Amino acid sequence: MLLSWQSSPGSQGLLLWLLLATWEAGSGQLHYTVPEEAKHGTFVGRIAQDLGLELAELVPRLFRVASKDRGDLLEVNLQNGILFVNSRIDREALCGRSEECSIHLEVIVDRPLQVFHVEVEVRDINDNPPVFPETNKSIMVAESRPPETRFPLDGASDADIGVNSALTYRLDPSDYFALDTQNNRGQTSSLSLVLKKSLDREEIKEHILLLTASDGGKPELSGTVQLLITILDVNDNAPEFDRFIYKVRVLENARNGTMVINLNATDPDEGTNGDIIYSFRRPVSPAVGRAFSIDPKSGEVRMKSQLDFEENQLYEIPVEAVDKGNVPMTGHCTLLVEVLDVNDNAPEVTITSLSLPVREDAQPSTVIALVSVSDRDSGVNGQVTCSLTPHVPFKLVSTFKNYYSLVLDSALDRETTADYKVVVTAQDGGSPSLWATAIVSVEVADVNDNAPAFAQPEYTVFVKENNPPGAHIFTVSATDADAQENALVSYSLVERRVGERLLSSFVSVHAESGKVFALQPLDHEELELLQFQVSARDAGVPALGSNVTLQVFVLDENDNAPVLLPHGAVGAGGAVSELVPRSVGSGHVVTKVRAVDADSGYNAWLSYELQPAAGGTRSPFRVGLYTGEISTTRALDEADMQRQRLLVLVKDHGEPALTATATVLVSLVESGQAPKISSLASKSTATSEASLVTVNVYLIIAICAVSSLLVLTLLLYTALRCSAAPTEGVCGPGKPVLVCSSEVGTWSYSQQRRQRVCSGEGPPKTDLMAFSPSLPPLLGSAEETCQKERHVEHLKESAGISGAIHDIW
Numbered sequence: 190m191l192l193s194w195q196s197s198p199g200s201q202g203l204l205l206w207l208l209l210a211t212w213e214a215g216s217g218q219l220h221y222t223v224p225e226e227a228k229h230g231t232f233v234g235r236i237a238q239d240l241g242l243e244l245a246e247l248v249p250r251l252f253r254v255a256s257k258d259r260g261d262l263l264e265v266n267l268q269n270g271i272l273f274v275n276s277r278i279d280r281e282a283l284c285g286r287s288e289e290c291s292i293h294l295e296v297i298v299d300r301p302l303q304v305f306h307v308e309v310e311v312r313d314i315n316d317n318p319p320v321f322p323e324t325n326k327s328i329m330v331a332e333s334r335p336p337e338t339r340f341p342l343d344g345a346s347d348a349d350i351g352v353n354s355a356l357t358y359r360l361d362p363s364d365y366f367a368l369d370t371q372n373n374r375g376q377t378s379s380l381s382l383v384l385k386k387s388l389d390r391e392e393i394k395e396h397i398l399l400l401t402a403s404d405g406g407k408p409e410l411s412g413t414v415q416l417l418i419t420i421l422d423v424n425d426n427a428p429e430f431d432r433f434i435y436k437v438r439v440l441e442n443a444r445n446g447t448m449v450i451n452l453n454a455t456d457p458d459e460g461t462n463g464d465i466i467y468s469f470r471r472p473v474s475p476a477v478g479r480a481f482s483i484d485p486k487s488g489e490v491r492m493k494s495q496l497d498f499e500e501n502q503l504y505e506i507p508v509e510a511v512d513k514g515n516v517p518m519t520g521h522c523t524l525l526v527e528v529l530d531v532n533d534n535a536p537e538v539t540i541t542s543l544s545l546p547v548r549e550d551a552q553p554s555t556v557i558a559l560v561s562v563s564d565r566d567s568g569v570n571g572q573v574t575c576s577l578t579p580h581v582p583f584k585l586v587s588t589f590k591n592y593y594s595l596v597l598d599s600a601l602d603r604e605t606t607a608d609y610k611v612v613v614t615a616q617d618g619g620s621p622s623l624w625a626t627a628i629v630s631v632e633v634a635d636v637n638d639n640a641p642a643f644a645q646p647e648y649t650v651f652v653k654e655n656n657p658p659g660a661h662i663f664t665v666s667a668t669d670a671d672a673q674e675n676a677l678v679s680y681s682l683v684e685r686r687v688g689e690r691l692l693s694s695f696v697s698v699h700a701e702s703g704k705v706f707a708l709q710p711l712d713h714e715e716l717e718l719l720q721f722q723v724s725a726r727d728a729g730v731p732a733l734g735s736n737v738t739l740q741v742f743v744l745d746e747n748d749n750a751p752v753l754l755p756h757g758a759v760g761a762g763g764a765v766s767e768l769v770p771r772s773v774g775s776g777h778v779v780t781k782v783r784a785v786d787a788d789s790g791y792n793a794w795l796s797y798e799l800q801p802a803a804g805g806t807r808s809p810f811r812v813g814l815y816t817g818e819i820s821t822t823r824a825l826d827e828a829d830m831q832r833q834r835l836l837v838l839v840k841d842h843g844e845p846a847l848t849a850t851a852t853v854l855v856s857l858v859e860s861g862q863a864p865k866i867s868s869l870a871s872k873s874t875a876t877s878e879a880s881l882v883t884v885n886v887y888l889i890i891a892i893c894a895v896s897s898l899l900v901l902t903l904l905l906y907t908a909l910r911c912s913a914a915p916t917e918g919v920c921g922p923g924k925p926v927l928v929c930s931s932e933v934g935t936w937s938y939s940q941q942r943r944q945r946v947c948s949g950e951g952p953p954k955t956d957l958m959a960f961s962p963s964l965p966p967l968l969g970s971a972e973e974t975c976q977k978e979r980h981v982e983h984l985k986e987s988a989g990i991s992g993a994i995h996d997i998w
Contacts, residue, residue, distance in 0.1 A: 219307040221272065224314050225280035230273050233263060233309060237270025240296065240305050244270050250298040254307075262292060263309060272307075280311045281348045288350060315353040315406025319345035321414035326400075328382070331421045331515040332390040339369070342380040345402035345412050355405035361398045366418065368400070382416070390420040424462040424514020428454040430522040437524065441498040442531045449481065452488035454510035454520050461513035470507040470521065477506050481526070490524065498530040499565040532570035532619025537563050538627035540613070546632035549603040553596075557583065558629055560593040562615040570619040578612040583631070585613070595629065603633040604670045637675040637729025641667035643737040650705075650741045654713040655748055662696075665703040665737055667725035675729035678703075683722035683736060692721050696741075705739065713745040714787050747792040747843020753851050754783035764834075764852035771825045772860040779810065782817040782851045784839045792843035800836035800850075810855065812837050819853060831857050 221234045237244060242252070247267045254265050254272075264275040284290035290313075296305040322343045330340070347354040358380060360368035365388060369381045396418040403411040430452065437450050456463040467488040469477060481504070482493045488510070504526040511519045542559040564571040575593055577585050582599040595611065609631040616624040643665065650663045669676040680703045685692050696719070698705050705723070719741040726734035756765060767780045786793040799812040799819075809829055811822050819835065835853040840846050 219305070220310065221307070222310045222312055223274065223278070224312045225278050225283075226314060226316055227274045227278060229275065229277075233272040233274065235270055236265055236272040236296065236307065242270070242298065244268070247298075250300050252296070252298050255295045255297065256292060263294065265296075272309075278311055280313050281317065283311060286348070286350055313350050313353060315349055315404065315408070315410060317348040317353075318410035319347045319356050319402040319404055319412040321345045321400075321402065321412055323414065325415045325417060328416060328418045329421055329515075330384070330388060330418055331423065332388045333423050333515075334384060334388065336384050336386050338384040340382040340384075342382055342400070342416075344380050345414075347404050349404065349406065353404055353406040356402050357405075359401050359403075361400075363396065363398055365393075365396060366398060382418075388420050390422055393420065395419045421515045422458075422460055422462055424458055424512060424516050424518055426456055426458045426462070426512075427518035428456040428465045428510040428512055428520035430454045430508075430510065430520055433522055435522065435524045436527070438527045438529055439492070439496065440529045440531055441496040442533055443492055443496065445492055445494060447492045449490040449492065449526060450524065452483075452490065452508060452510075452522065452524070454488065454522075456510075456512045456518075458512060458514065462515075464513040465510045466513065467508065467510050470509045476501055477504060480504065481506065483508065496528050497533075498528045498567075499534060502528050504528070530567050530570065532566055532617065532621070532623060534565040534570070535623040535625045536573045536615035536617050537565075538575075538613050538615045538625055539563075540627055540629055543629070545630075546634035547597065547601065548634045548636055549601045549638070550636045551597055551601060553598060553600070555597040556594050557597060557631060558595040560585065560595055560613055560627075562591050562593075564615075564617045566617065566619065570617055572618040573615050574618075576614045576616070578610075578614075581609055581611055583609070583611055601633050603635050603672065604639060606633065607672075608632045635672040635675050637671055637727060637731070637733060639670040639675075640733035640735050641669045641678045641725040641727055642735060643667045643725065645737075647738040647740065650739055651744055652707065652711060652741055653744045654711050654746050656707050656710055658707070658709050660707045661704050662707050662741065663705040663739065665698070665705065665723050665725070665739070667703070667735065667737070669727050671727065671729065675727055677728040678725050679728070681724050681726070683724050685721070687716075687719065687721075695719060696721065698723055711741075711743045713743045713789070714749065717743050719743070745789045745792055747788055747841060747845070747847060749787035749792075750847035751784040751786045751795055751839040751841055751849040753839065753849055754785060756781070756783050764854050766854045766856065767819075768856050768858050769821075769825070770860050771827070771829070771857050773821060773825060775821055775823050777821045779819045779821065779855060780853060782812070782819065782837050782839065782853070784817070784849060784851070786841050788841065788843065792841055794842045796840055796842070798838045798840065800838055802833075808833065808835065810835055819855075825857060829857060833857070 219234070219236065219239055223231065223233050237247060237252070242250075246252075247270060252265070252267060254263070256263070261275050262278050263272055265272050278292075280290050283292075290311045292309040292311065294307040294309065296307055297303070326342070328340055330338075344358070345356055347356060358368060358370055360366070360382075363385075365385055367383045367385055369383050371379045371381075396416075398416040398418065399413055400416055401411055401413045403409055431454075435450055435452070439447070439449055452467060454465055454467070456465055465488075466485045467483050468485060469481075469483060479494050480492065480496055480501075481490055483490050490506075490508075504524075506524040506526065507521065508524055509519050509521050511517050539561045540558050541561065544555075544557055547555065547557060560575065562573045562575050564573050573591060575585060575587075575591075577583065577595075582597060582601060583595055584598040585593045586596055588594050595613070611629040611631055613627045613629065614624055615626075616622050648663065648665070652660075652662045656662070665680060667678050667680075669678055679700045680698045681700065682693055682696065682698055687695060693708075695708060695711075696705055697708055703723075703725075711719075720738065721741075722736045722738050724734050724736050726732050765780065765782075769777070769779055782797060784795055786795055795817075796814055797812045797817045798814075799808065799810065802808050809821055809823055809825060810819055810833070812819050812835075817837070817839075819837070833855045835855060837851040837853060838848055839851060840848045
């Protein structure tokens with residue numbers, strides 16, 4: 190093994206220990222040399238010793254060798270620190286034909302970390318012989334070639350380098366051929382076989398020579414190639430065809446591979462000079478090249494693809510026959526192929542001048558499109574008839590030979606059929622006949638002939654009163670069977686007056702969405718039913734429209750507190766004063782608190798409570814829960830205060846409940862003073878009651894007259910509504926109910942459900958309310974019957990009665 194040392198010029202004269210110290214600093218490189226093909230375990234160098242490392246520290250310092258791209262060709266024995274060959278090294282595989290070939294190693298040790306670079310040069314040996322591109326080389330030489338003719342040869346190659354790849358050539362002795370070797374500037378050799386004298390095929394037909402190449406290695410290696418030189422005969426006769434022109438007929442539907450003709454040419458020469466190759470004379474037209482092929486040996490002409498009479502009726506094919514002589518000679522002829530027509534082309538349908546789309550109100554005989562048909566075949570195969578799909582409102586009208594007009598045959602309706610797929614069929618007269626179809630998509634254009642339609646003619650809407658302004662209360666929707674702008678629906682109110690105001694001040698409708706909005710808070714006490722119409726119109730020209738009726742019922746909410754009615758002697762602050770003798774017994778009625786509530790149902794159902802006296806003193810009076818009657822709970826005595834202040838809380842049954850407070854001042858008087866006071870009170874009471882009776886008589890007469898008129902109007906309205914719609918609506922009149930004074934209060938003789946109906950005929954109709962006069966009960970059994978029915982009537986009417994007035998005794 191060869192060990193060399195490379196470092197900086199200033200360190201060449203240093204001692205070995207100084208060099209080792211320099212290696213530890215990383216300023217140098219170890220260099221080894223190893224021959225290729227060395228066996229496994231071949232010694233390369235004492236790498237640990239050369240790097241100045243102790244054998245004992247190799248393992249603790251994690252001594253390791255790394256090579257980027259050379260794998261595991263070299264390894265280090267950590268026991269003795271020797272670098273050895275681990276696997277076969279092939280210089281030619283490693284570096285190719287490069288002059289320099291080295292394996293670069295990195296030696297790494299830790300504690301401290303040090304990196305050393307080692308270069309192992311791989312030395313070439315002569316292990317590759319020269320190799321020719323082929324082992325047998327055939328050379329054709331015509332017997333007519335003159336002397337000094339040169340025939341180039343391919344040289345050999347050697348994978349080694351240097352002297353091992355320097356090649357020399359030698360040729361077996363021959364009287365006719367010699368080897369000429371010329372070296373060029375690129376250190377490569379050019380080989381040529383030189384003809385020394387004229388050849389005679391009849392004397393020697395072939396020459397076999399051995400060409401040897403030897404390298405300069407020791408030992409010398411060589412390679413050979415056998416040269417087979419064939420002497421060719423001179424060609425002096427051209428091939429000849431039987432005829433100069435050949436004529437053939439072929440059906441255009443003949444299958445691929447069908448033989449058209451078998452051409453034959455003869456050549457009197459012998460051997461290859463008499464062997465003939467058939468071909469189409471160049472240049473070959475693309476049509477001939479696609480349709481026909483010729484067998485170069487037999488001369489058979491066959492079909493290569495489908496023929497088409499409509500493209501080519503006649504093919505003129507020039508054919509040549511070439512022998513295989515050294516100087517080829519050629520014979521010529523012409524092949525004429527006539528193509529016979531068959532019915533292989535379906536008719537073609539062309540649609541032009543489309544007048545689309547077609548309005549649905551177009552008149553019959555309107556021209557929709559122009560149709561033309563054609564067939565590329567000839568004779569009967571090209572005669573075409575045209576027809577149309579049955580059961581369509583169109584027909585074909587012949588205008589000229591193979592020209593038709595597609596016209597409207599009957600009326601169209603886009604809403605029934607928006608488009609038609611009309612199939613035009615063209616059929617030729619061939620056998621079997623062929624046909625083709627074309628589809629005409631006829632779109633029917635919309636005409637505004639359908640008005641918007643609502644799902645039902647009337648809608649009922651329930652809205653709570655006191656709604657916020659702009660609240661959405663309902664959405665109307667209408668559909669239009671037309672299309673595009675003809676189906677674009679817009680909504681509007683049918684304006685009219687509601688009382689003294691316009692309808693548009695109450696509600697509005699969004700033109701696009703159909704949403705109905707309440708423009709202001711609705712009041713059940715003023716307006717219970719708002720009836721109006723919404724119009725839906727499309728955007729067609731002219732526009733079409735329809736109306737729908739909306740009945741908006743305003744539902745009551747508890748937004749009115751009870752209101753006290755004046756009764757008897759009213760003092761300061763609205764208090765009522767009453768005189769009571771001390772001699773009265775338990776259950777004596779002192780007075781009655783009267784109150785009304787503008788709401789309806791439970792919101793107008795009033796109850797009365799007596800507020801406890803100040804200081805927790807128990808009062809000798811009580812108030813009826815639903816009647817409002819203030820009466821004594823026991824007999825009065827001297828211990829009772831002379832003047833007592835009673836606070837009566839009047840509360841409705843709404844959610845939340847609203848209240849009012851009545852103040853009653855009760856003065857206790859002695860029994861002797863009572864007649865005077867009572868007589869005065871009786872006179873005043875009699876006078877007031879007489880005037881009240883007179884007023885009530887007229888009031889009852891007026892109420893009866895107006896009520897009769899109202900009932901008659903409602904009956905007539907109900908009859909008209911029921912004749913239009915058989916279902917029973919909410920507009921039917923309620924049953925009259927006799928109102929009786931009871932513990933559930935005093936109810937008015939009115940409709941079970943009073944409504945203010947706002948229609949287009951005029952202002953709202955206000956219902957009538959009859960109040961019970963403050964008279965003592967005159968009917969015994971009738972009042973008892975009423976007392977039994979009062980609570981039942983309240984439960985039946987509480988959900989629907991509005992504007993009930995409590996007249997409490």
